[in-house]
Amino acid sequence: MRMRAAVLEEFGRPLEVQEVELAEPRAAEVLVRLEACGVCHTDMYTASGADPSGYAPAVLGHEGCGIVERAGEGVTLVKEGDRVVTLFSPQCGECEHCLSPKTNLCTAIRAEQNLGHLPDGTVRLTRGGEEVRHFMGTSTFAEYTVMPEIALAVISPDAPPTHAAPFACGLSTGLGAAINTAKVEAGSTCVVFGAGLVGLGAVAGSRLQGAERIVCVDLSDDRLELARGQGATDVLKGGPDVVEAILEMTGGMGADYTFEATGNVKVMAQAVEAARMGWGLATMAGVAGKGETLDVVPRLLITGRRVAGSSFGGCKGRDQVPQFVERYLQGEIDVEPLISHELGLDEVNRGFELMEAQDGIRSVITFD
Ligand SMILES: NC(=O)c1ccc[n+]([C@@H]2O[C@H](COP(=O)([O-])OP(=O)(O)OC[C@H]3O[C@@H](n4cnc5c(N)ncnc54)[C@H](O)[C@@H]3O)[C@@H](O)[C@H]2O)c1
Ligand SMILES: [Zn+2]
Numbered sequence: 321m322r323m324r325a326a327v328l329e330e331f332g333r334p335l336e337v338q339e340v341e342l343a344e345p346r347a348a349e350v351l352v353r354l355e356a357c358g359v360c361h362t363d364m365y366t367a368s369g370a371d372p373s374g375y376a377p378a379v380l381g382h383e384g385c386g387i388v389e390r391a392g393e394g395v396t397l398v399k400e401g402d403r404v405v406t407l408f409s410p411q412c413g414e415c416e417h418c419l420s421p422k423t424n425l426c427t428a429i430r431a432e433q434n435l436g437h438l439p440d441g442t443v444r445l446t447r448g449g450e451e452v453r454h455f456m457g458t459s460t461f462a463e464y465t466v467m468p469e470i471a472l473a474v475i476s477p478d479a480p481p482t483h484a485a486p487f488a489c490g491l492s493t494g495l496g497a498a499i500n501t502a503k504v505e506a507g508s509t510c511v512v513f514g515a516g517l518v519g520l521g522a523v524a525g526s527r528l529q530g531a532e533r534i535v536c537v538d539l540s541d542d543r544l545e546l547a548r549g550q551g552a553t554d555v556l557k558g559g560p561d562v563v564e565a566i567l568e569m570t571g572g573m574g575a576d577y578t579f580e581a582t583g584n585v586k587v588m589a590q591a592v593e594a595a596r597m598g599w600g601l602a603t604m605a606g607v608a609g610k611g612e613t614l615d616v617v618p619r620l621l622i623t624g625r626r627v628a629g630s631s632f633g634g635c636k637g638r639d640q641v642p643q644f645v646e647r648y649l650q651g652e653i654d655v656e657p658l659i660s661h662e663l664g665l666d667e668v669n670r671g672f673e674l675m676e677a678q679d680g681i682r683s684v685i686t687f688d
């Protein structure tokens with residue numbers, strides 16, 4: 321079929337919305353008609369050329385929500401008409417990692433996905449006979465996409481697509497960092513560095529876990545205000561003195577749990593330093609620049625602080641994304657303030673501009 325999609329033609333250039341060909345889903349694959357797709361930093365990062373593993377031409381986009389249009393041969397996990405959230409982090413349910421409760425890093429299709437291929441090593445996207453690759457295995461800046469069934473989470477049909485899309489990436493990453501990775505205990509003190517979608521998700525996740533005190537740190541007053549809306553009890557302006565301020569607020573001890581959601585390695589170090597002696601756990605969700613390293617004084621670790629990392633919030637996506645969406649529908653997670661702009665596919669580059677200007681938390685592309 322022919323459809324419209326936003327293609328990364330050349331690094332450092334705007335995406336080009338154009339007609340491309342999408343082939344039918346093969347075995348274990350599914351054709352999804354997109355309803356909404358969030359615009360995320362990872363899309364912009366790849367488009368800029370800063371990611372050395374990036375590839376072009378490719379259809380970008382990974383925060384998708386849509387409807388199953390057609391299931392390929394042997395598909396059992398979804399059926400026509402299901403509303404689904406796309407998963408860049410799939411869940412095959414069978415690999416060593418999927419069978420372990422300790423990790424969500426499914427290994428089933430990793431190698432081909434990193435190359436922009438579907439699991440059988442080929443692509444369904446072409447343009448004038450030339451191959452176009454599938455970004456993050458999702459390619460959701462498009463009217464339709466073909467994806468493996470193991471990379472689709474079936475959610476409630478009642479969830480509005482614009483509000484379900486952020487669960488495909490940033491929001492679940494933050495929620496999961498608190499709920500799965502840190503397993504925040506009730507009554508504890510949490511500090512979240514960064515109040516973008518990931519950090520705000522970590523604030524909400526800490527609240528859902530029953531944290532008593534949640535401190536959010538950011539540079540922007542507007543974002544700190546949003547953090548209060550997600551459950552932050554205290555807010556602080558970021559900067560070199562913020563660890564001292566956190567120690568003062570916590571009787572000199574530091575927090576039970578800290579979360580890093582800025583991608584800045586200096587802030588990551590602050591997250592370790594602000595964690596409590598004895599058992600403080602610092603969880604890194606931010607993605608640092610290529611080649612950057614985290615500097616930690618070993619004494620901080622010897623005296624009981626621990627450091628963890630969290631990819632997609634440790635969520636096993638097919639199981640957990642539907643649960644998060646359900647909690648949103650029950651009123652436990654407030655998604656509305658996180659959606660700032662609704663754009664058409666033609667305005668995808670405007671989504672990048674809004675992100676660069678920090679205008680709102682998420683722009684969501686909608687399809688009619
Ligand atoms: N681990 C994962 O699976 C995963 C998934 C999605 C995104 N990420 C990463 O998480 C990070 C956050 O993503 P986002 O979409 O929320 O980004 P964002 O840019 O919207 O938010 C980052 C926030 O950090 C704040 N900030 C910058 N410097 C600061 C400082 N010194 N102190 C305190 N706050 C500071 C900014 O003001 C901003 O509000 C990024 O690095 C992103 O690449 C990771
Ligand atoms: Zn993302």
Ligand SMILES: [Zn+2]
Binds near residue numbers: 427
């Ligand atoms: Zn797996």
